[in-house]
Amino acid sequence: xxxxxxxxxxxxxxxxxxxxxxxxxxxxxxxxxxxxxxxxxxxxxxxxxxxxxxxxxxxxxxxxxxxxxxxxxxxxxxxxxxxxxxxxxxxxxxxxxxxxxxxxxxxxxxxxxxxxxxxxxxxxxxxxxxxxxxxxxxxxxxxxxxxxxxxxxxxxxxxxxxxxxxxxxxxxxxxxxxxxxxxxxxxxxxxxxxxxxxxxxxxxxxxxxxxxxxxxxxxxxxxxxxxxxxxxxxxxxxxxxxxxxxxxxxxxxxxxxxxxxxxxxxxxxxxxxxxxxxxxxxxxxxxxxxxxxxxxxxxxxxxxxxxxxxxxxxxxxxxxxxxxxxxxxxxxxxxxxxxxxxxxxxx
Amino acid sequence: xxxxxxxxxxxxxxxxxxxxxxxxxxxxxxxxxxxxxxxxxxxxxxxxxxxxxxxxxxxxxxxxxxxxxxxxxxxxxxxxxxxxxxxxxxxxxxxxxxxxxxxxxxxxxxxxxxxxxxxxxxxxxxxxxxxxxxxxxxxxxxxxxxxxxxxxxxxxxxxxxxxxxxxxxxxxxxxxxxxxxxxxxxxxxxxxxxxxxxxxxxxxxxxxxxxxxxxxxxxxxxxxxxxxxxxxxxxxxxxxxxxxxxxxxxxxxxxxxxxxxxxxxxxxxxxxxxxxxxxxxxxxxxxxxxxxxxxxxxxxxxxxxxxxxxxxxxxxxxxxxxxxxxx
Numbered sequence: 001x002x003x004x005x006x007x008x009x010x011x012x013x014x015x016x017x018x019x020x021x022x023x024x025x026x027x028x029x030x031x032x033x034x035x036x037x038x039x040x041x042x043x044x045x046x047x048x049x050x051x052x053x054x055x056x057x058x059x060x061x062x063x064x065x066x067x068x069x070x071x072x073x074x075x076x077x078x079x080x081x082x083x084x085x086x087x088x089x090x091x092x093x094x095x096x097x098x099x100x101x102x103x104x105x106x107x108x109x110x111x112x113x114x115x116x117x118x119x120x121x122x123x124x125x126x127x128x129x130x131x132x133x134x135x136x137x138x139x140x141x142x143x144x145x146x147x148x149x150x151x152x153x154x155x156x157x158x159x160x161x162x163x164x165x166x167x168x169x170x171x172x173x174x175x176x177x178x179x180x181x182x183x184x185x186x187x188x189x190x191x192x193x194x195x196x197x198x199x200x201x202x203x204x205x206x207x208x209x210x211x212x213x214x215x216x217x218x219x220x221x222x223x224x225x226x227x228x229x230x231x232x233x234x235x236x237x238x239x240x241x242x243x244x245x246x247x248x249x250x251x252x253x254x255x256x257x258x259x260x261x262x263x264x265x266x267x268x269x270x271x272x273x274x275x276x277x278x279x280x281x282x283x284x285x286x287x288x289x290x291x292x293x294x295x296x297x298x299x300x301x302x303x304x305x306x307x308x309x310x311x312x313x314x315x316x317x318x319x320x321x322x323x324x325x326x327x328x329x330x331x332x333x334x335x336x337x338x339x340x341x342x343x344x345x346x347x
Numbered sequence: 348x349x350x351x352x353x354x355x356x357x358x359x360x361x362x363x364x365x366x367x368x369x370x371x372x373x374x375x376x377x378x379x380x381x382x383x384x385x386x387x388x389x390x391x392x393x394x395x396x397x398x399x400x401x402x403x404x405x406x407x408x409x410x411x412x413x414x415x416x417x418x419x420x421x422x423x424x425x426x427x428x429x430x431x432x433x434x435x436x437x438x439x440x441x442x443x444x445x446x447x448x449x450x451x452x453x454x455x456x457x458x459x460x461x462x463x464x465x466x467x468x469x470x471x472x473x474x475x476x477x478x479x480x481x482x483x484x485x486x487x488x489x490x491x492x493x494x495x496x497x498x499x500x501x502x503x504x505x506x507x508x509x510x511x512x513x514x515x516x517x518x519x520x521x522x523x524x525x526x527x528x529x530x531x532x533x534x535x536x537x538x539x540x541x542x543x544x545x546x547x548x549x550x551x552x553x554x555x556x557x558x559x560x561x562x563x564x565x566x567x568x569x570x571x572x573x574x575x576x577x578x579x580x581x582x583x584x585x586x587x588x589x590x591x592x593x594x595x596x597x598x599x600x601x602x603x604x605x606x607x608x609x610x611x612x613x614x615x616x617x618x619x620x621x622x623x624x625x626x627x628x629x630x631x632x633x634x635x636x637x638x639x640x641x642x643x644x645x646x647x648x649x650x651x652x653x654x655x656x657x658x659x660x661x662x663x664x665x666x667x668x669x670x671x672x673x674x
Contacts, residue, residue: 010428064535093495107442169621199392199562204606205617226536229565233608233615270540272565274607279569285543 006092016091017052018078018188018220024049026071030295043294045071047244048085050321053188053237056214058221060235060252062228062267066291067241069224073190076222077109078102089188107137110181114193116173120165126151126176133183146160150179155209171202175209182213183277188223193231207234228271232256237327239262243294246321250328258337260330264304270342285340301332309334354556355381355404355441359533360416362396362403362580369626373399374414375580378652381524384554386547388571388588390561390603394622396580397560401526420523439469444523446529448509449523452501458485458512459497465519484515488545507538514545521553528560543570550636564607568592577599579623581649586658596660597661598668599624599634632662640668 026046031038046068053059061069074080076087078094087094089105097105110133113119120129129322130150131143138174139146154175165173175195181189191210195203211234213219225231231238232252239249240263259265266285273279287306293300300303304314313333321331357379365372374396381387391397402408404418404425418425420440428436445451453461462481466472472480478497485493488511501509510530517525527546531539547570550557559570567574568588575585576599584597595601605616620637623629629636631646638645644663652659655666662668 033447064537091490171621194571199622200564201392201603201606201618202621204615205619206610207608207615208617211614228536229608232610233612266537270536272543272563272569272570274564274592274604276568277590279565284540286540288541290507291535 010081011211018055018090019053019222020086020088020091021052021072021076021090022050022086024072024075025083026075026080027083041295044297045294046082047077047297049241049244049246051237051239051246051249053220053222055187055220056218056237058214058223058234059229060237060238061222061224061241062226062231063241064226064267064291066243066294068244068294069241071244073111073192073222073224073308074243077106077111077190079111082247101315103137103229107133107184108187109190110184110188111190111192112174112177112181112194114196115171116177116197116245117165119177120173122165124164125161126163126165128215129176130161130180130183133180137184139184146183147179150182153182153213154179165279169202169249170198171205174198178206178209178213182217184290185217186219188220188222188266190224192224194227194295196227198226203230210234228256228268229273243291243297246329246331246333247301247303248330249321251326254326254328258339260324260328260335260337261332262301262307262309262334265338265340266306266308284338352383353380354383354421355379355558356417356419357400357404358417358419360403360418361412361414362399362408363413365411365413366626370413373580373625374403375628376649377577377580377582379558379575379582381556381558383556384550385572386550386557386559386570388559388561388567388574389577390564390567390574391577392562392603392622394579394625395577397577398528399442400577401528401558401560405437405441405526406430408441435469438465438517439520439522441524441526442517442520443528444510444513444517444530446532448506448513449501451513452509455500457498457500458504462497462512462516462519465516469520479654480519481515484519487518487549488515489541490510490515505536505538508543510534510542511545514542514549518553518555522555524556524558525549526558526560529562530559530565532561532563539566539641546570548558556591562604564592576603579628580625581633581661582652583634583661584658585652588599590657594656594658596655596658596665596669597634597662598638598640602637640664 024046025048028043028045030041030043049072051059063069075082082095099189127147130147134143147161151158151160156175175263193205223234235252238252240247242263248264259268266287269285289306292305300315300317301319304310319331319333321329360374360377362374377400389397392625403414407640415425425436459478459481462484463477466477466480469607482493482497485497490496490511512625529543534542549555561567571588574588574591576583578599584600602618606618608615618637623633631648632650635641650661650663652661
């Protein structure tokens with residue numbers, strides 16, 4: 001729907017995805033000393049995850065802690081080596097690529113982290129922090145001019161370059177993080193909980209900035225967050241993860257307005273809306289218990305131990321992620337579109 | 348409107364922390380009233396003084412903090428009490444649940460022991476009787492197989508279950524006021540929903556008076572009866588939850604609500620600037636430097652809460668700023 005941005009880039013056709021992830025798996029070995037024995041096991045952090053991101057669009061990845069969303073992000077950028085599966089950037093396979101060949105591609109894929117306090121070196125001026133990627137990649141040209149340009153792009157003043165991170169507020173620091181990520185003119189930015197540490201009044205400004213930059217520079221985002229309203233606001237497509245699996249994915253409006261997976265429904269119905277009337281009237285699906293350990297995930301559907309709809313079949317075989325129309329994919333034996341965001345029928 | 352009995356009454360509370368660069372004025376004259384059986388939601392962003400206000404009420408601030416004003420529970424003054432007197436009040440008159448249950452629990456003691464300890468600190472009962480009561484309490488907060496679980500250690504509990512334990516400890520002596528300081532912030536949303544249910548159940552079942560401190564406006568809308576909005580160590584607006592969300596009168600409350608992502612909102616409206624440095628808060632209204640409606644008058648005296656449209660607002664221009672058709 002945003003064709004013009006693509007035409008500016010020219011070289012790719014508007015239909016080719018920037019990023020294609022297929023059957024991504026990442027397991028971590030556990031070595032735990034107990035007495036004199038070494039117990040080994042594996043954590044299946046990401047299990048068979050597939051998705052793609054079209055040029056100039058945003059994929060929102062949501063899930064609770066332990067769902068594997070951050071591991072997916074790190075595998076996409078090859079910061080972690082996937083156990084198996086494929087990650088293609090503009091059709092080029094990244095898994096198994098040599099460091100030397102990966103290096104130039106890293107310029108096009110950047111990351112913004114959650115904690116703007118921890119991700120900036122306190123002893124480096126903001127200008128040097130932003131210029132660092134330019135030096136690492138030996139980008140020719142006047143770096144201080146570029147830094148000034150980047151600071152303006154993210155809504156800061158060029159003379160902020162001389163200051164240190166402690167002189168900035170949380171929101172400003174996150175803007176510095178974004179400027180640093182933009183330094184190498186990337187095409188794809190992975191944002192891992194970029195606004196979670198910010199107060200809402202500040203968060204709104206950073207969200208607007210991200211949307212402006214996307215429109216202006218034709219960026220594609222992989223946006224990871226646990227806050228469902230933030231993801232709804234910024235995403236074109238949404239993927240809902242649970243225990244390393246994608247439970248449901250599709251266009252954001254379909255996922256939010258007519259979720260089909262019981263987990264998505266529970267997740268959406270559990271997220272409080274800032275409206276007392278809606279909160280009072282709404283039907284809530286409160287899940288029992290906690291997310292099981294990813295060391296020994298449940299057989300079959302991983303959500304079945306907490307699912308209100310679970311039947312015997314759910315324990316036997318894993319449900320496939322199937323297309324229910326319009327790109328709405330659901331991994332459930334009993335999918336049923338239910339609206340959970342709107343208040344329940346008035347009594 | 349004052350039918351119900353007042354349980355907690357905080358008057359003109361002021362808290363300052365001396366630092367090398369001067370005194371940080373964390374709380375600058377806050378009033379709080381909590382009536383029997385109600386849930387008061389206290390909202391504010393980081394540094395608004397919401398937690399410090401209630402830590403001061405609990406007597407849990409470091410010795411260096413300077414506390415002025417009055418905190419009364421059922422008429423008993425808590426400010427100025429020494430440590431041993433305060434210890435008798437804590438848990439009995441006023442009790443608190445914290446954000447991070449793992450750091451609040453002792454990893455080397457059984458859960459049942461930690462609940463029993465709280466019971467025995469205020470009641471002369473045998474260990475066995477306290478243990479039985481602990482099991483009952485664990486059951487009340489929805490921990491399955493409470494007798495087995497009482498003999499386990501904190502590491503054997505998940506985050507949500509640990510927070511239930513903290514609630515059990517906090518209500519063990521049937522406190523007059525229960526303070527919940529961001530009790531669900533560290534939890535996943537599906538677990539948060541469970542904990543909110545537990546706290547609301549306790550409120551209704553035991554007619555408990557609860558203060559729920561949070562930065563999450565969704566949580567407040569879900570759980571609170573009345574809301575108090577704090578900014579820069581002051582209360583800027585308070586009233587019943589529906590009025591606060593439907594017709595907020597203070598520009599800060601409005602700004603907060605406008606900055607939230609909501610259905611059908613294409614563009615968010617951030618509040619410009621950042622909260623003030625509490626070493627040198629601005630004169631007059633502390634929100635003035637970020638307020639789109641600030642005028643000269645706002646720099647004068649610190650505005651006090653005054654009634655407007657069923658709410659209480661601390662904006663001197665609130666009447667002028669009402670949208671047309673209201674009032």
